[in-house]
Amino acid sequence: MTSGFSIMDFEIMTERLYLSIWEESDAFWYRELVGERGVDKPTLEDARQHVISLRDRALESGIGALTIRRKNEGDMIGYCGLIIGRSTIEEPEIAYELFKSVHGKSYATEAASAIIEAAGATGRKRLWATVGSWNIASFRVLEKIGFIRHHSTWKEDGEEVVWNMRDL
């Protein structure tokens, strides 16, 4: 089921990064990444189930978040890709999350730029990104890759969620 769109490229090379579809073995580092959010780390088994479902959903829907490996260092540094999130399969959200140790090196911008190109190649015309109003780093990445602030919604706990949009 790809809703009339081409399947997204699940293997992408950029200048410094290699983006690819989730593998079961990604559960090892994924649980460390979740731990950096300040919440309890999932068990290895829960992380394994989660990455398998990410892979399955990508193959079913034709879009997905991709893991990011640094070409030179060979290490996994996070993920970036397309998700339905709060939006739709036709106009999905771009999402990214990297280990703190590699923040500030423009990796998110480099990965997200490649994802925008891949999204355009599926035939999609518009992407969204919903971001907590406190998340300055994420807004800056979005600004650098051509998103504009569109409107806000509010979560039940009162947190503002800003909807950013980019036409492709």
Ligand SMILES: CC(C)(COP(=O)(O)OP(=O)(O)OC[C@H]1O[C@@H](n2cnc3c(N)ncnc32)[C@H](O)[C@@H]1OP(=O)(O)O)[C@@H](O)C(=O)NCCC(=O)NCCS
């Ligand atoms: C958002 C995130 C992926 C950015 O990754 P990154 O690789 O550090 O991003 P980049 O280096 O490409 O760009 C970050 C930009 O934000 C800027 N920035 C970061 N923190 C900032 C701050 N507190 N104040 C002002 N600017 C800030 C950086 O200077 C950089 O801009 P510049 O290139 O103009 O100097 C990373 O912070 C992250 O994983 N955060 C946790 C998960 C998350 O919030 N995901 C997004 C959910 S919507």
